Amino acid sequence: MDTNPRFSQQQIYGPVTSRRLGQSLGINLMPAQVKICSFNCVYCECGLNDNRVGKTPKQDDIRLALKKTLESLKAENKTIDTITFSGNGEPTLHPDFESIIYATIALRNNYFPEAKIAVLSNATLINKPDVIRALKKVDLNIQKLDSAVEHTMRTIDQPTRASFTVKWVIKQLQAFEGNVIIQTLFVKGVHEGVAFDNTTEAEISAWISALKEIKPKQVMIYTLDRPTPITTIEKIATETLQAIAERVRKNGLEIVIAE
Numbered sequence: 001m002d003t004n005p006r007f008s009q010q011q012i013y014g015p016v017t018s019r020r021l022g023q024s025l026g027i028n029l030m031p032a033q034v035k036i037c038s039f040n041c042v043y044c045e046c047g048l049n050d051n052r053v054g055k056t057p058k059q060d061d062i063r064l065a066l067k068k069t070l071e072s073l074k075a076e077n078k079t080i081d082t083i084t085f086s087g088n089g090e091p092t093l094h095p096d097f098e099s100i101i102y103a104t105i106a107l108r109n110n111y112f113p114e115a116k117i118a119v120l121s122n123a124t125l126i127n128k129p130d131v132i133r134a135l136k137k138v139d140l141n142i143q144k145l146d147s148a149v150e151h152t153m154r155t156i157d158q159p160t161r162a163s164f165t166v167k168w169v170i171k172q173l174q175a176f177e178g179n180v181i182i183q184t185l186f187v188k189g190v191h192e193g194v195a196f197d198n199t200t201e202a203e204i205s206a207w208i209s210a211l212k213e214i215k216p217k218q219v220m221i222y223t224l225d226r227p228t229p230i231t232t233i234e235k236i237a238t239e240t241l242q243a244i245a246e247r248v249r250k251n252g253l254e255i256v257i258a259e
């Protein structure tokens with residue numbers, strides 16, 4: 001086990017250089033040093049879920065901290081490509097997620113109108129009307145689909161809710177009518193005695209079928225880049241990612257590999 005998870009210490013962090021999002025200013029809606037997530041991915045850089053509790057930041061505090069940071073960046077003549085909701089867990093779990101998104105859009109328009117707003121989400125709450133409304137307003141609505149095969153998804157992502165299934169999430173993702181980007185992390189290994197590999201022929205074939213149903217505006221694929229809480233998993237070769245990307249393109253979908 002990796003005993004050194006990477007937690008966001010603050011509500012606003014960065015800008016950091018992101019593989020997928022350029023110069024990205026991060027917003028963490030979870031408590032510092034505590035991970036809160038409706039998944040428990042084997043590769044999560046925040047570590048596995050535990051019983052620690054922390055104080056969820058208030059929406060006004062987040063707005064003020066973001067305003068202060070954007071003002072400082074502006075005063076220093078810095079630029080940002082993206083304001084990204086990520087951090088120590090699933091951002092849509094914050095009870096005021098919708099209001100926070102609207103406040104962020106207003107601040108972005110004021111300080112860095114050219115910057116995009118991104119939400120990195122695991123798609124577990126995309127049946128909630130407030131979450132859907134907010135996600136429809138952001139520039140980059142990035143939702144996770146690590147496998148379209150039920151047992152593989154459960155092994156890799158370990159959803160905390162039994163009712164979260166591949167069938168359910170594909171249906172919810174379709175409801176965005178293309179205003180969604182699908183993110184998929186490719187990985188293989190063993191966890192608790194169960195071997196998995198989401199790059200096999202059966203996996204890729206099911207995943208591409210799911211993509212064709214969802215019709216996302218883009219697909220982002222990547223593999224491990226940072227230490228993981230489970231050490232019996234491995235990254236996927238770049239050539240394999242390239243071959244997967246080629247198949248997706250042949251199906252008429254836009255895809256980027258984050259390396």
Ligand code: SF4
Nearest residue numbers: 037039041044089122
């Ligand atoms: S969805 Fe993200 S934050 Fe949640 S466990 Fe997976 S990698 Fe970690």
